[in-house]
Amino acid sequence: MAYARALRVSGAMAACGAMVLGCTGGGGGSASPPTPSSGTARSATADAQPSASATPETDPGKEPKTAAQAQSLIQRVISGPELFGTGVVRATPYESDPARWAVLGDDCLWRLRPLPEDALASLTRHFEVPASGAKGAVRLSATVTVHRTALDASWEQARMLEEDLDYTEQVQRPGESLTGLQSLSFARGEGGNTSGDDLLLETGQCVSDTRGGPYPYWWQQAVLGPVVSGTSVCGGRGRSQEELNSLVAEVLPRMLLRVQEEIGRTAGSDSSGATASASGTKGGS
């Protein structure tokens, strides 16, 4: 049953986020004996307390009101290559035009359009792991969009879910398409989602005229207040799911943490000059 398989894939992704010990361990161990991930993973999930944490909420006073403020916020929270795994570099072109965003048309084709009235700014950055030896390149991206209100942002998330129900195949640009798309969305406290108001996982395959495929593709997108953050990964020849997951698994959580730092109700109140320096560019607009 296709439905069950899609859930399984998504579930594995979500669970992989929950099992960071098992997922991120091992890679760099120098003299580690064969620490079976099952042992570590067991204790990792046994203690999962999905909704035990305080609820991060955004502070309307800190939310951007103008396009310039929104663009400044995006610059502070969006990931560069550093949050991805080893070997991830900037792709060319690197950044999109912050006054435009991609819109899916009725013909299943994505096109760049001016931002709608309810969005203040949107930026996408593109990354890649270059091809190496027998392995093909991996494409990655990070996107942050700032809306005027949290309700506007939540409608963007809802539209994304609708799009996958309407169009399971989408054309990103001529010669580059996504197929077999399915989405699942987790409210706070569900499926290990504790830092976003709503977390969307889209899974499918990416196919390219030049790069081949289908390869695994997934997009994760979370709403926090008026900010929608997302990451994508499109695999390449010889790249395993685990390898792809390790590249993106922590990027979205860390971007969300940055958003929380910037506009969260608790931001800056807990400690440290570190917060002040991290947000020292505020007001630069």
Next chain:
Amino acid sequence: MERLLPADPSRLGGYRLLGRLGAGGMGVVYLARGGAGELAAVKVIQPEFAQQAEFRARFRREADSARGVDSPWVVPVLSADTEGPAPWLTTAFVPGPSLAEAVAECGPLPARVVRVLGKVLARALDAVHQAGLVHRDVKPGNVLLALDGPRLIDFGIARPTAAEETELTSDSMVVGTPGFLSPEQARALPVGPASDVFSLGCVLAYTATGRLPFGTGAADALLYRTVHDTPDLDEVEDVELRDLLERCLAKEPAERPHLADIDAELVEDAPAGSIGWLPDSVVRMVADRSAEMLALPGVEPTEVSGESASQRPVRRRVLALAAGGTALLAAGGGAALWAVLRDNDEKKPASSAAHRDWVIGVQADLSGPLKAAGTAQERAARLAVEQFNARGDKPFPLTLRVMDDRGEPARAQAVARRLTGDRDVFAVLGPTGYASAQSAVEVYESAGLPLVTVSELSVSAVQSALLAKPRRYFRAAPLAAYSAFATVTALAARGSRRPGLLVDRAGGITGMESVNVVHSATGAGSVALYARVVPALAPDVSAVVADMLAHGVDSFYYTGTPERAAPLARALAARKFTGPRFLDIPSATPAFVSAAGPAGEGWQVLAPHIDPGAAAVRPFATAYRKRYGSAPGDWAAEAYDVTRLLADRLSALAGSGKRRPSRTQVADTLAKAQFKGLVTTYAFDADHQLITRQVQHYQVKGGRFVYDGPVGVSAS
């Protein structure tokens, strides 16, 4: 350890490779033997990474860093080649389990042990810092327990403290292990030695309680809690230790104690090259593991082939071994130790079957959001047990142990621990809902205790809790997915050609699961689904009704909550919409009927549970009414059936000898069950889901949901 692959080299430097200890994205770690017969771990970097200048620089740094550290508690680097096409590095091999494994297998360690460990690790880290490094990945997996004491390992991500800071701020990877990261690491800020102190605090808290001070779960949750939350050290019973850990876990690096102070505050006899201070169970594990690792082909090729590590030595013998372990290993090698261990037959205390209760547990939400369902199940289980115990031919009296988890994740987990920790419990009925399942199922899986639910019917709760399919979690009613699938069929059967799916995100993941089923089911059929998704923040879902009707929708299927379904019902009634209208399971409750009023008339639902007033379950309803003075609620009949199923299986296993079965035997016999209950015949598929072909149909008539009987689920 795994065998070498054909592509693996047989020698590297002066080392003969024996097998693979582990492999990751960047390279492979081999077990190897040097010219003098010494064992070593050889880490080889994959050529594709070696081609990257940045990576090679990092690897060079790791080798240089580790060589500069001088401590008996830090695993020494023996040799390295950082310039060849496939750079490698060898460290002494420590044939013991990691602290992570020890805690996972043996549970939390006593406070005294934690203090000794804290003292040793403080010294080890101090040596690391003295060498001008920050370890940056202090975690239980990087602490190995050897026969001659603990060791800190892995300098894979250690960095100079200050010298290269500017180089590292922009393109450095964010690394480390969430759960043990410091707040400054979590925020990707520059880190100093105090960051390792924070991680050490996490490691010690984990060792003392078996739990992480900021919980576990998804990386984002961990990072968030690390930065914002107060650490949970409630279970650290030693007051002085708890005080020290609180200071180690200060959010502000400058407020954390120095390592020398930690060393001084932890007043214990420092271990002089032994593990005698560790609990017996851990000592046994260290000895076992050491024996296994040292008795390897290529080390001592005879003696051990075909033998498993299942034979455990008795405790006293191992203590003697541990005391003189190093000497024994030096003198006789692994095979000798192995031989000693094998001589001991495991002598279990004779199990006294007398005076032990036969217990069925109930984990239910008795006071939280699902208390109606939970209470109905608990009462039904009680009735079933009372009836069983009233039988003259009962093989044993059954005891019911009921615990309320309030539907709260943390409490659900605690309840699961209590029930799994009671060795007299053979199986548990529950949990009631999603949140409890998500945090409790893993506890039952780990303990091997069968858990049978009648009302938690999602796919994703168990999937987000486990990576594998469940071995001990049984679902004794049709999954919610069947109801969604049957709803699509029902809409088509009622003539709908353009079904409208209104997904209210207030319904959460259980609603989303239905959506995916509907999408797949309609995608293959002749109907043209029109779907709208409304965010939970939207005040009124009926905002999309006009758009849906404009798209020719001729029937509605709503997934969400009872309260938010009511305005939709009113909006459709106002537009005189008379097409088929279905609710999903969570929104079809009396709360919907009372909130919608007359507009709720005619709304339908296909649900997994039978009407407790249905003819099929009348004997139960009658007995229930007699016992409790009221009619049974939803899910009671299923819970009654399941309790009887469990009693039946236990009776069968006990046989005439009245032997107490193991939990594994109970799970196995449940998996093969063919039990005829009142609701249905209970049999499970390979995923431990009820094998079923029907769901139950209800329709709102006269201000309440009226049962219309079962509906077949066609497997088209």
